[in-house]
Amino acid sequence: MSNDDMNRIKEILKEKGYKLTPQRRATLEVIMNNKGKHMSTEEIYFHVKKICPEIGLATVYRTMLLFEELGILYKHNFDDGKNRYELSTMNDDHHHHHLVCLSCGQVIEVEEDLLDSLEEKIEEKHRFKIVNHNVKFFGYCSKCRHNDEGSV
Structure with missing residues (x-):
C-alpha cells in the first residue's frame, strides 16, 4: 500500500x-x-x-x-x-467497466470509458445530468471459449 x-x-x-x-x-x-x-x-x-x-x-x-x-x-x-x-x-469521474465470464467467474476490468458520447446524448435528450454509470458485460473469457471449442 x-x-x-x-x-x-x-x-x-x-x-x-x-x-x-x-x-x-x-x-x-x-x-x-x-x-x-x-x-x-x-x-x-x-x-x-x-x-x-x-x-x-x-x-x-x-x-x-x-x-x-x-x-x-x-x-x-x-x-x-x-x-x-x-x-x-x-x-476518477467514472467507475471502469467489467467483463464477467459466465463459465469460470473471472472478472476482467475494462479501463476505457466508451460511453462518454452516449452519456452526452442521453443528457441532452432527457435533460438528465448523469454523474456516474456502471456497466457489466456477461459472456465467456478466452480460456473458457478455447476449452469449449476444444470439446466440440
Missing part, C-alpha cells in the same frame, strides 16, 4: 471519527495487495486471518461495510451470489 493511499484513508477515517486499527489496516493491505481481483468478504477474511490470526469474520464484515459507507471501497455485484470489493478511485 502506498503512503499516499494510506494517508488518504487515514484522513477519511479521522474526519469521520474512526481510527485505522490493526484489523482495518490488515484488511486494507489485503485489498491493495490483491488489486484488480474483486474479492468477496470471505476471500478477504481468508487472507486477513494470515496477518491477524485473532480476527473474526464479523470484524471483517463490519470493516468492509464501514469502508464502503466512507467511500473507501466500492462494492460490486456480478450476479454470482457474492458482493465483491475494490478500492475506490476517488479521482
